[in-house]
Amino acid sequence: RFHVFRLTRAQDDVPRSSGVGVISTSSSAELAAQKREERLKKFRDLHLKRGEARKLNHQAVAEEDKLLKLPANWEAKKARLEWELKEEEKKNECLAKGEDYERVKLLDVGAEDAERWERKKKKKNADPGFSDFAAAQFRQYQRLVKQIKPDMENYEQQKEDVGEEFYPTSNSLLHGSHVPSKAGVDRVVADVERQIEKRAKYSRRRRYNDDADIDYINERNANFNKKAERFYGKYTAEIKQNLERGTAV
Known part of the structure; x- marks a missing residue:
């Protein structure tokens, strides 16, 4: 009985051990195939990324070379x-x-x-300089107006004296009715004298050039010719040269 039991146990064990070995072998093969497929997929992805990076680098180099060939501005x-x-x-x-x-x-x-x-x-252009006489007079007017300090006491006094006429309407007639005060007249006279003095100091005598062409009859005419030359010299230069050569039409 013991011997039979051993044979039966051996017969039962053999098929079980062989079945486990077949299952484990097939599982290992599938796992290896799966890992291999994953590696191949990663390799393909890296290959595609490398190709895309190469393409982008080439485009960047071509664009940079194109920009270098263009003008600086x-x-x-x-x-x-x-x-x-x-x-x-x-x-x-x-x-x-x-x-x-x-x-x-x-x-x-x-x-x-x-x-x-x-x-x-x-x-950017704080002082445009001299453009014409009208612009120069307007700049002087603005400069003089900035120097005026309002007299609020005199303002309120005139407002009380005039009454409703202080704010004129279309029917108001105020021309020639204003009488300036003596202090106001003196202030205007002092300001005019100050302008004359300043203009006399500013108008300095220029250095005389012995080699310059003499095209004036006196000093006043020379100053006028300089102003005319400054504005119209580029238009009259060719005419003047033709007159000097005697080839003017």
Whole structure:
């Protein structure tokens, strides 16, 4: 009985051990195949990324080489052209709608931006210099007005004396009715004398050039010719040369 039991136990054990070995072998093969597939997938992904990086690098190098061949101020010119194109499109849109472009443009500008641009404009060209006599007189008027200090006591006194006529209407007639005070007249006279004195000091005599052409008859005429030369010299230079050579038509 014991011997039979051993044989039966051996017969039962053999098929079980062989079945486990087959299952474990197939599982190892599937696991190895799965790992191999994962490695191949990673390799393909890396290969694609390397190709994409190579393509992007080539595009960047080509773009940089293109920019190096362009002029130095190309970026500024490009931005300027794009801005002009947008401005032209806005002008056409306003023209189609029947609107004033300058008015529409100012509506989009804030108060702070307008003040900043105005300060920048004044700082950039604080003193435009002499352009014509009208502009020079206007600048002098502005300079003199800034020097005036308001007399509030006299203002209130005139307001009480005139009464309702202090604020004129369309029917008011105030021309020639104002009588300046003696202090006001003296102040104007002193200011005019100060201007004359300042102008006399400013008008200094220029150095005389012996080699310069003599085209004047006196000092006043010489100053006039200098002013005319400053404004119209570039137009009359060729005419003057033709007259000197005798080839004028």
